[in-house]
Each structure stands twice: as structure tokens, then as C-alpha cells.
Amino acid sequence: MTKPMREAYHEQLDEVNGRLIGMIRKTGELMGLATKALLEADLDAAEQAMASDSSINRDQLEIDEQVLELMATQGPVASELRIVTSALRSTSDAERMGDLAVHVAKVARMRYPDHAVPEELRDTFAAMGKAACEMSTKATEVLRTRDLDAAAELAQDDNEMDHLHRSLFHEILDDDWNRGVEAAIDIALLGRYYERFADHAVHIATNVRYLVTGEIEWADSGAGH
Amino acid sequence: MTKPMREAYHEQLDEVNGRLIGMIRKTGELMGLATKALLEADLDAAEQAMASDSSINRDQLEIDEQVLELMATQGPVASELRIVTSALRSTSDAERMGDLAVHVAKVARMRYPDHAVPEELRDTFAAMGKAACEMSTKATEVLRTRDLDAAAELAQDDNEMDHLHRSLFHEILDDDWNRGVEAAIDIALLGRYYERFADHAVHIATNVRYLVTGEIEWADSGAGH
Numbered sequence: 431m432t433k434p435m436r437e438a439y440h441e442q443l444d445e446v447n448g449r450l451i452g453m454i455r456k457t458g459e460l461m462g463l464a465t466k467a468l469l470e471a472d473l474d475a476a477e478q479a480m481a482s483d484s485s486i487n488r489d490q491l492e493i494d495e496q497v498l499e500l501m502a503t504q505g506p507v508a509s510e511l512r513i514v515t516s517a518l519r520s521t522s523d524a525e526r527m528g529d530l531a532v533h534v535a536k537v538a539r540m541r542y543p544d545h546a547v548p549e550e551l552r553d554t555f556a557a558m559g560k561a562a563c564e565m566s567t568k569a570t571e572v573l574r575t576r577d578l579d580a581a582a583e584l585a586q587d588d589n590e591m592d593h594l595h596r597s598l599f600h601e602i603l604d605d606d607w608n609r610g611v612e613a614a615i616d617i618a619l620l621g622r623y624y625e626r627f628a629d630h631a632v633h634i635a636t637n638v639r640y641l642v643t644g645e646i647e648w649a650d651s652g653a654g655h
Numbered sequence: 656m657t658k659p660m661r662e663a664y665h666e667q668l669d670e671v672n673g674r675l676i677g678m679i680r681k682t683g684e685l686m687g688l689a690t691k692a693l694l695e696a697d698l699d700a701a702e703q704a705m706a707s708d709s710s711i712n713r714d715q716l717e718i719d720e721q722v723l724e725l726m727a728t729q730g731p732v733a734s735e736l737r738i739v740t741s742a743l744r745s746t747s748d749a750e751r752m753g754d755l756a757v758h759v760a761k762v763a764r765m766r767y768p769d770h771a772v773p774e775e776l777r778d779t780f781a782a783m784g785k786a787a788c789e790m791s792t793k794a795t796e797v798l799r800t801r802d803l804d805a806a807a808e809l810a811q812d813d814n815e816m817d818h819l820h821r822s823l824f825h826e827i828l829d830d831d832w833n834r835g836v837e838a839a840i841d842i843a844l845l846g847r848y849y850e851r852f853a854d855h856a857v858h859i860a861t862n863v864r865y866l867v868t869g870e871i872e873w874a875d876s877g878a879g880h
Contacts, residue, residue: 498736501726511723518743603837611839612828618840619847 439504443513446496450520451570453489454634457527458566460486461627464534465559468620469552471538471545479535486528490521516641520573523630523637527566530627537620546616548609551601558594558624561587565631572635576642581635591628595621664729668738671721675745676795678714679859682752683791685711686852689759690784693845694777696763696770704760711753715746741866745798748855748862752791755852762845771841773834776826783819783849786812790856797860801867806860816853820846 460479467476497517501510537546547555565587572581598621601607602614639645685704692701722742726735762771772780790812797806823846826832827839864870 494740495736498739502736511720511727514723514726514739515719515743518740519747522744522747599840602840607836611832611836614836615824615827615839615843618843622844622847 435504439500442496442500443510446493446500446517447573449489449493449496450517450524451573453486453493453521453524454527454566454570454573454631456482456486456489457524457531457627458563458570460528460531461534461559461562461566464531464538465555465562467535467538468547469545469556469559471542473539473542476535476539476542480532480539483528483532487525490525493521494518512641512644516637519637520634523633527627527630530623530630533623534620537616541616546613546620548613551598551617554594554597554601555620555624558591558621561591561594562624562627562631565591565628569631569634572638576638578639578642581639584632584635588628588632591625595625660729664725667721667725668735671718671725671742672798674714674718674721675742675749676798678711678718678746678749679752679791679795679798679856681707681711681714682749682756682852683788683795685753685756686759686784686787686791689756689763690780690787692760692763693772694770694781694784696767698764698767701760701764701767705757705764708753708757712750715750718746719743737866737869741862744862745859748858752852752855755848755855758848759845762841766841771838771845773838776823776842779819779823779826780845780849783816783846786816786819787849787852787856790816790853794856794859797863801863803864803867806864809857809860813853813857816850820850 460482463475463479463482466472467479494517497514501514540546545552565584568580568584568587571577572584598617602609602617607614685707688700688704688707691697692704719742722739726739765771770777790809793805793809793812796802797809823842827834827842832839
């Protein structure tokens, strides 16, 4: 294979990476919108979030096809096979992140015009929303730089998310909880959506580490509470 | 490319499919064990389920690598690219199914020696566990036969799972519910684990339909309740 062909190939891989970064950036925007819908009982924001998920689904389809066509036409060497695995796993993670943001928006819409989240818990959800969006941004940075220190940082951020998630359960399981069972369930499920969103952001960093090192590690997907 | 090479290649693809079927079969066994742990407050079953998930994770790693190596050495034609996408998506679904079964087992372990599920809801969870295991088995059938009617049947089974899932919410949101908030949250999350497990089984069938027809459709991942 001639050098210029390989160069063109690597340029195309960079293009794929750029599209993947764009896809993940959208998940952060979507979660930002869904969190606004949740905190402000904003029906327009909820419906806008739900509508924009289809663009993320389309991204997955297109990026996956582009990766596979590239591989088919170029016949990658062994180390490049990891690029395929890593990219396909990451589009799958990003697709789920979009779904989870939509789940948040759906809870906001279901309770509208009421607030799904009682006032005393809004700061916690605001913090979870902020952390989720930041983790999505950091995942794009890890993809851009392939910096494994940044990947490790993302795992730290996930600890903060887990801490927020656990604090929700302390509130809803407290003897003083007086918002009823339905609100408690909404909060338990919402907490899980944010926590899973963060897990997928960490997983994208894990995919990049696999790409760089060939090592696999499964993120703890945090059952129980 | 000579015919015998292509034949060998197709034999290897069949082997990959067989391993994928074996991986998905394990998720059904794992969910069966986790459901036993849940319904009988059986600590041994819970811990056995938690321990056996690593074998499913290893399957994903090995099958993905085998698919990619095959692809790299054989340079598949366009229609065969879908085999790669479909296989990698399905191992990812099966890996999540294993995680979700482990989540069920973890709730059983967390509440041991108590039962996580109060007596009046055990029949519903038994039905959800049975449906989950059957859907996992049907997903293996769809992979084996590539029968799109069987794939459609799986979507019907998912409606039954959704129905069971909704019935849980009627119970825990009923005015007569007297098991407290913690039990209600356990049940809401457990319900979600079974429902997500079923979604992934449907998604495997969707992957097979994509493989056969080239058409994509996203399974509804069922937020809200």
C-alpha cells in the first residue's frame, strides 16, 4: 500500500473522530436542555429535547457506516482494528446518552405543569445536570487528545456523580420525606438516568484507552444505591 | 478471491454467530439465576449470578476481536459489512443484559435476608423473569434462523413485558401501598432492569433485521411509566 493512500486513510479516520466528537457534543446539549425542562418545568424545552434525539440516532448510523466502509476499502492493520471497535462502541454509548437525556425530558413533560423535582432537590439535580454536561464535554476532549490522564479524570468526575446520586436516595428514604411515593420514584429513576449518562461518558474514555493501550476495563454500571 | 477462501470465511462467520448465540444464552441463564435470588431471597444464587457475569464480558471482548480480525483478513464486500455492525451491536446488547441481570442479583443481595419484593408482587416478578429468559432464548433463535417473523414476535413479547412493568407501577402508586418508599423504589428500579433486559433482546432482533434488510429501527427504550 502506498504512503499517500495511508495518509488519506488517516485523514478519513480523523474525520470520523471529528464526527464522533460532534455527536457526543450533541448529547451534552440535549442533557442541558432536558435538565432545563426538568428544573423549570419547561414544556417547550422538554419537547425540543425529545425531537432532537433523532439527529443523534442518525449520527450513529452514519458514523458506523463510514467506519466500516473505511475499514473495508483500506484493509486495516491489526492495531487499527481497535479504532473500529472503539468508534462503534462510542457511537453506541453516545446513542444511549441521547436516549437517557430524552428520558429526563419525558419525566419533565409527564409531570408538566407540575415540577417533577420538588424544590429542595433542585440544586442536586442542577449539579447532576451540570456534571453530566461537563462529562460529555470531557469525553470529547479525551477523543480529541487521546490523553489518558483526562480519561482518568473523567472517572473521578463519575465519583462525584455517584455521590450526588446517593445523596438523592438519602433524601427520599429519609423519615422526613413527605412528597409521597410517586415523587420518590420519579427521583430514583431520574437519578439513574443521570448516573447512567455519566457512566457512558466514562465508557467513551474507556474505549479511547482501549484504542491507545489495547486494554479493556468495564466501567461499574452502578446497580443498587 | 478464490471460492474456497470465501467458503472458509463464511464458515468462520457461522462460528462467530454460534459464539454470539452462546453468549446470549448465558444472559438468559444469568437472569434466571438472578430472578431465583430475588424471589427466594437466595444469597448463594445472587452471588453466583454476580460472579458469572465476567464470562459474558469476556465473550464480548473475544467475539468482537474475532469479528474484526475476520474482517481485516478477508476484506468483506459491502453486504458483509452489516454482519460486523450487527455482531458488534449484539455483543454490546448481550453485555448489557448480563449487567442488568447482575443489578437484579445485587438488589436481592442488598436486602438479604429480607425479600426485596413483597409477597403480593412476586408473581409479577416471576412472570417478568420468565418473559426475560424466554426473550433471551428467542433472540438466539432469531440469530440462528434470521427469521424476521420471529424477530417481530419478540417485539410482541416486549409489549407483554411493558404491560407487566406498568402493572408494577399501579401497585406501588396505589393508595393501598403500605410497604414504604424504599420497597417502592426497589421495585421501580427492578422493573426497569427487567424491562431494559427485554429491550436489549428486542434490539438483538433489530440488529438481525438490519443484517438481513439493511434497515435500521430504534427500539423504544421506554422512559416514563
